[in-house]
Amino acid sequence: MPADKNGDIRMNEAFTRQWDALRDEADHALRRCLPAEDTPPAVIHRAMAYSVFAGGKRLRAVLFLAVADALGWRHPERARPAAAIELIHTYSLIHDDLPAMDDDDLRRGKPTSHKVFGEAMAILAGDALLTLAFQLLSRYPDDRGYVARRLAVIEEVARAAGTPAGMVAGQVLDITAPGQATGPDRLHEIHRLKTGAMIRVSVRAAALLAGADERTLARLSEYSEALGLAFQITDDILDETASPQALGKTPGKDRQQGKLTFPRLYGLEQSRNLAGRTVADGLAALDALGGAVDTAFLADIARFVLARGH
Numbered sequence: 001m002p003a004d005k006n007g008d009i010r011m012n013e014a015f016t017r018q019w020d021a022l023r024d025e026a027d028h029a030l031r032r033c034l035p036a037e038d039t040p041p042a043v044i045h046r047a048m049a050y051s052v053f054a055g056g057k058r059l060r061a062v063l064f065l066a067v068a069d070a071l072g073w074r075h076p077e078r079a080r081p082a083a084a085i086e087l088i089h090t091y092s093l094i095h096d097d098l099p100a101m102d103d104d105d106l107r108r109g110k111p112t113s114h115k116v117f118g119e120a121m122a123i124l125a126g127d128a129l130l131t132l133a134f135q136l137l138s139r140y141p142d143d144r145g146y147v148a149r150r151l152a153v154i155e156e157v158a159r160a161a162g163t164p165a166g167m168v169a170g171q172v173l174d175i176t177a178p179g180q181a182t183g184p185d186r187l188h189e190i191h192r193l194k195t196g197a198m199i200r201v202s203v204r205a206a207a208l209l210a211g212a213d214e215r216t217l218a219r220l221s222e223y224s225e226a227l228g229l230a231f232q233i234t235d236d237i238l239d240e241t242a243s244p245q246a247l248g249k250t251p252g253k254d255r256q257q258g259k260l261t262f263p264r265l266y267g268l269e270q271s272r273n274l275a276g277r278t279v280a281d282g283l284a285a286l287d288a289l290g291g292a293v294d295t296a297f298l299a300d301i302a303r304f305v306l307a308r309g310h
């Protein structure tokens, strides 16, 4: 099953098998693209590998590869850009855990990077992962015919990871918001940027590289936006309801830090309802693609995200 830390979720066997196959494809690419741990200066390469292989569901890479499959795009190097997106995600977690940000000791059930390697090395490991990600995106797929598509993907990924329209902007709003942010608009904006943008670009990057037409791209974008929102709602719910073992990180931090969250704004039950409605929107966007695209697994991913919060 997907390596979610909430071991009580049971999706059907075919879903689990497909997820694991795509996660293995991404892991294989990740292993090939990271410098060997004994490459000097070894400490940074150990720190990079420590966080990348600390576990994790690989949701973003699986999404990328699932979209590629749905569109029939089976280029042999397709897992490299998927891996690049996971590297950016891992960098964001390392930096998010730093004392200057969330100050967390536990991530993916293991001590955080700065606890093991010290703050300076954790910062540098994050920097190096982000940089390596763009190196990979600029190179793969390594065929001349992909130059324009690669450029479009680099631009979109940079936008999604950065500011003002991406993850860095969302993180800034999140850490400066406590005490100021009170309303649903602000909450949605934070999460659209902080979590949603990277999930959206995981879907769009695969579609762009696969050469999807505008209509397909638009429907897949709607799906990814719904998925990103549902993912964040369930993440907020789990922060309130899950045990540290199930969560792989310290629960209750959001409340402790006075953060605006979906359960805080709407209560747990309403948050679950909102996640359900949001996933329904995502499924409708997939349906609108019609029979030409095999969206069954993408739909199951959306159901999986919803199941995490129940």
Ligand code: GRG
Pocket (backbone or CB within 6 Å): 055, 056, 057, 058, 059, 089, 091, 092, 093, 095, 096, 108, 167, 168, 171, 194, 195, 232, 235
């Ligand atoms: C430091 C620029 C910068 C940004 C940090 C990603 C992020 C922004 C913060 C992480 C804090 C957090 C708990 C966000 C909620 C959603 C989220 C990204 C959860 C972690 O992603 P998963 O569940 O993690 O996909 P795994 O471990 O499975 O990869």
